[in-house]
Amino acid sequence: MFDFIEGNLVSKSLTHVVINVNGLGFKIEVPLSTSKILKEGQHIRLLTVLYIKNERIEFYGFATETERKFFNDLIEVEGIGGRTALQILSNLNYDEFKSLVKSGKLNHLVKIKGLGRKTAERLIFTLKNKYKEEAVKELDEDALKALVALGIPYNDAREALYKAHGDTTEARVKNALDILTQGAPKKD
Numbered sequence: 001m002f003d004f005i006e007g008n009l010v011s012k013s014l015t016h017v018v019i020n021v022n023g024l025g026f027k028i029e030v031p032l033s034t035s036k037i038l039k040e041g042q043h044i045r046l047l048t049v050l051y052i053k054n055e056r057i058e059f060y061g062f063a064t065e066t067e068r069k070f071f072n073d074l075i076e077v078e079g080i081g082g083r084t085a086l087q088i089l090s091n092l093n094y095d096e097f098k099s100l101v102k103s104g105k106l107n108h109l110v111k112i113k114g115l116g117r118k119t120a121e122r123l124i125f126t127l128k129n130k131y132k133e134e135a136v137k138e139l140d141e142d143a144l145k146a147l148v149a150l151g152i153p154y155n156d157a158r159e160a161l162y163k164a165h166g167d168t169t170e171a172r173v174k175n176a177l178d179i180l181t182q183g184a185p186k187k188d
Contacts, residue, residue, distance in 0.1 A: 005061065006045040009038055015086070017061065019044065028061040029082065031071075032090035037063055051075065051082045058082050070094040077126045079119045087114045098131045143172040156180060 005028065007021035014035050019026045028046060030038075038044055046061030047068045060082055062068040067089060074085035088097065091112050100108050101124050109120040140161050146169065147157035157176065164175035 001050050002048045002059075004045055004047050005059075007043070009040050009042050009044050012038055012040060017044075017046075019046070019061075026059065028059045029086060030061050031067060031086050033067065033093070034061065034063040049075075049082075053081060060086070066094050070097065073127060073130070074123070077119075077123050079122055084114045084119075087112055101127045102131050102135075104128065139166075139169050139172055142169040143176060146173045147176055150177075152180065 007019040010018040010020045016029050049060045051058045071085050074080050106120050110117050160176035160179040163179050164172045166172040
């Protein structure tokens with residue numbers, strides 16, 4: 001509903017800021033990473049999420065799109081509310097978090113205030129496949145670009161990548177080239 005908010009930063013703490021927008025003061029909850037880079041009195045723009053749960057309305061702000069995506073991933077998980085999501089954001093960056101989730105490192109997550117064992121297990125269960133699928137998609141996009149740059153027609157490259165395997169872009173490109181030239185991938 002609200003994509004961003006822009007105005008003068010009136011005050012801030014570690015967990016929230018107040019922004020003056022044409023005479024209205026908006027209190028916005030922020031992660032520590034956003035709070036650290038803001039200075040009172042400056043004109044700022046925060047990317048926002050309006051979070052409504054149990055007839056309670058909360059407004060969250062983020063300095064980057066990555067932080068906002070991280071927050072949205074977290075609040076999709078049952079049992080993770082806005083405040084818990086901010087605690088996680090304030091303790092881990094997105095890449096660290098995705099690595100912990102993909103590897104299932106529950107012990108690191110339960111150290112975060114407000115995140116119990118069952119919620120951490122649910123978080124890993126819910127997001128693990130999503131992050132793995134995103135990683136494969138990124139590998140395929142990079143491999144597809146590489147194959148097209150080598151002169152392979154787009155549709156042929158895409159079809160070969162569908163059949164290819166490998167954990168790195170290089171391995172997927174190599175296997176796709178094997179498929180295109182020999183009709184079958186070689187095992188690494």
